[in-house]
Amino acid sequence: MQKIALIDYGSGNVRSVERALVAAAEQSGRVCDVRLTRDPDFIADAESIVLPGQGAFAACMHALQVDAPLLAAMTEAVQIRRAPFLGICVGMQLLMTTGLEHGEHRGLGWIDGVCRVLETTERLPHMGWNEVTPVRPHPVLDGLAPHRHMVFMHSYVVEPANSEAVAAVSHYGARFACAIARDNMIGVQFHPEKSQTAGLDLLARFLAWRPA
Amino acid sequence: MTLAARIIPCLDVKDGRVVKGVNFVGLRDAGDPAELAALYDAQGADEICFLDISASVEGRGALLDAVRRTAERCFTPLTVGGGVRTPEDVRALLAAGADKVSINTAAVMTPDVIDAASSAFGAQCIVVAIDAKQTGPGRWEVFTHGGRTPTGKDAVAFAREASERGAGELLVTSMDRDGAKSGYDLDLLSQIADNVRVPIIASGGAGTLQHLVEAITVGRASAALAASIFHFGTHTLGEARAALAAAGVPVRTV
Numbered sequence: 001m002q003k004i005a006l007i008d009y010g011s012g013n014v015r016s017v018e019r020a021l022v023a024a025a026e027q028s029g030r031v032c033d034v035r036l037t038r039d040p041d042f043i044a045d046a047e048s049i050v051l052p053g054q055g056a057f058a059a060c061m062h063a064l065q066v067d068a069p070l071l072a073a074m075t076e077a078v079q080i081r082r083a084p085f086l087g088i089c090v091g092m093q094l095l096m097t098t099g100l101e102h103g104e105h106r107g108l109g110w111i112d113g114v115c116r117v118l119e120t121t122e123r124l125p126h127m128g129w130n131e132v133t134p135v136r137p138h139p140v141l142d143g144l145a146p147h148r149h150m151v152f153m154h155s156y157v158v159e160p161a162n163s164e165a166v167a168a169v170s171h172y173g174a175r176f177a178c179a180i181a182r183d184n185m186i187g188v189q190f191h192p193e194k195s196q197t198a199g200l201d202l203l204a205r206f207l208a209w210r211p212a
Numbered sequence: 213m214t215l216a217a218r219i220i221p222c223l224d225v226k227d228g229r230v231v232k233g234v235n236f237v238g239l240r241d242a243g244d245p246a247e248l249a250a251l252y253d254a255q256g257a258d259e260i261c262f263l264d265i266s267a268s269v270e271g272r273g274a275l276l277d278a279v280r281r282t283a284e285r286c287f288t289p290l291t292v293g294g295g296v297r298t299p300e301d302v303r304a305l306l307a308a309g310a311d312k313v314s315i316n317t318a319a320v321m322t323p324d325v326i327d328a329a330s331s332a333f334g335a336q337c338i339v340v341a342i343d344a345k346q347t348g349p350g351r352w353e354v355f356t357h358g359g360r361t362p363t364g365k366d367a368v369a370f371a372r373e374a375s376e377r378g379a380g381e382l383l384v385t386s387m388d389r390d391g392a393k394s395g396y397d398l399d400l401l402s403q404i405a406d407n408v409r410v411p412i413i414a415s416g417g418a419g420t421l422q423h424l425v426e427a428i429t430v431g432r433a434s435a436a437l438a439a440s441i442f443h444f445g446t447h448t449l450g451e452a453r454a455a456l457a458a459a460g461v462p463v464r465t466v
Contacts, residue, residue: 013307054334125380194288
C-alpha cells in the first residue's frame with residue numbers, strides 16, 4: 001500500500017485532486033492510500049507528497065506557516081528524505097523563493113526564483129486549455145503526447161533563477177514555465193486533476209516516479 | 213501553441229434536476245445533472261456549467277448534492293452559479309467540488325461581494341454573470357432575478373465595474389436571444405470584449421454550430437456556452453469542435 005499525502009492546509013478545491021489521484025492510481029493498477037492530511041506522522045511515512053493550492057500566494061504560504069508541525073513534516077519529507085513531490089498551481093508557485101502577488105512575500109524557497117504576474121497582451125486570468133510542451137526529459141512528463149492541452153486557471157507564473165529548472169513551457173502571448181522540476185520535486189502550473197485523460201496519465205506517472 | 217476556445221455545455225438545474233427554459237419560461241426536464249455532466253465529460257467538454265434556478269433551501273441542498281455527485285465523475289472544470297449571495301456561499305460550492313462560482317443578482321445588488329470573494333478565493337474562480345437586455349441601438353440594460361428585474365444599469369459599464377472589482381471571467385447572457393436559437397448577441401459580446409481585459413463567456417441564443425463559431429470570431433468571446441443544442445442531441449461536442457476548427461478557431465486535442 002503506497003501512502004500518498006495530499007497536504008490539507010485549507011486550500012480551495014482539494015477534493016478534485018484527491019479524486020483524480022485515486023482515479024489515476026486505479027487506472028494504473030496501483031494500490032494507494034491517498035489521504036487528504038495534515039498529520040505529521042502520515043506525512044513522515046508517505047511515499048509521495050502532493051501540495052495543491054488555490055488563491056493568493058501570501059494567503060497560501062501563511063496557511064502553511066501557521067501549521068508548524070505540518071510544514072516541518074512536509075519539509076523533512078521533501079528536503080531531507082527526498083520523497084517525490086508534486087506542487088499544483090499555487091502549490092507549485094510556493095516552491096519559489098519570492099512571490100510578487102500583492103506585495104513581496106517569501107515562499108518555501110525550495111527552487112530559486114520568483115512568482116510574478118504573467119506579462120501578456122492577452123486576456124487575464126489565463127483560463128482554459130492550452131498546450132504543454134516539455135523542454136527536457138522528465139519521468140512525469142515523458143509520455144505526454146505532442147500538442148497535449150491541459151487546464152489552466154491563473155494570472156501568475158513562476159520564473160526560476162536557473163532555466164534548467166524549467167521542464168515544460170506554454171505560450172499565452174508570452175512563453176512561460178508551466179512545469180518546473182529539480183531533484184525529487186516537480187511543480188505544474190496547470191491542473192492535471194481537471195485535464196481529463198492527459199491529466200490522469202500525468203498523475204499516474206507521478207505516482208510511479210522514483211527519483212534517483 | 214495557443215489557448216483553445218472553450219465550448220461549455222450548460223445545465224440549468226432546479227431542485228437537483230436539469231431543466232432548460234425557453235426565454236426562462238416553459239421548463240422541460242432533461243435529466244440527472246451528474247449523468248449528463250459525465251456524458252459531456254466523456255465527449256470532451258472543455259468545461260461544464262451548472263446554473264441553479266431553485267428558489268428554496270431544499271433546492272440549494274439538492275444543488276450541493278448534485279455538485280458533489282457531478283464533481284466525482286468529471287475531470288474537467290465545473291462552474292456553478294445561481295443564488296450565490298455571500299463569500300460563504302462561494303466557499304460551500306467550492307467545497308462541494310465547483311472549480312469556479314458564478315455570481316449574478318448579488319453582484320449587481322451588492323457588488324462588494326465580488327471584491328470579497330475574489331480576494332478570499334482568487335479571481336480565477338469568480339465568474340460574474342451578466343443578464344443583459346437590449347434597450348436601444350448599442351445599449352443594453354442589466355437584469356437580475358433570472359431576468360425578471362430591470363436594474364437601470366448599463367451592461368457594458370457594469371461589465372467593466374465587475375472586472376475591476378475582481379471578477380476573473382464574465383458570463384454574458386443576452387436575454388433577448390436566450391432560448392431563441394437565433395444566435396448570440398454579437399454586438400453585446402464585442403462591446404463588452406472591447407471594454408474589459410478578462411475572458412468572456414458567450415451565452416444565450418446558440419442554435420447552430422455556426423453560432424458557436426461567431427461567438428468567438430465576431431463576438432471575441434473566449435468561450436461559448438450552450439444548452440439545448442447539446443441536451444437534445446442536435447449536435448455533439450465533437451461536431452462543435454470540428455466546426456470551430458474548420459473556421460480556423462484553435463480547439464484542443466481530445
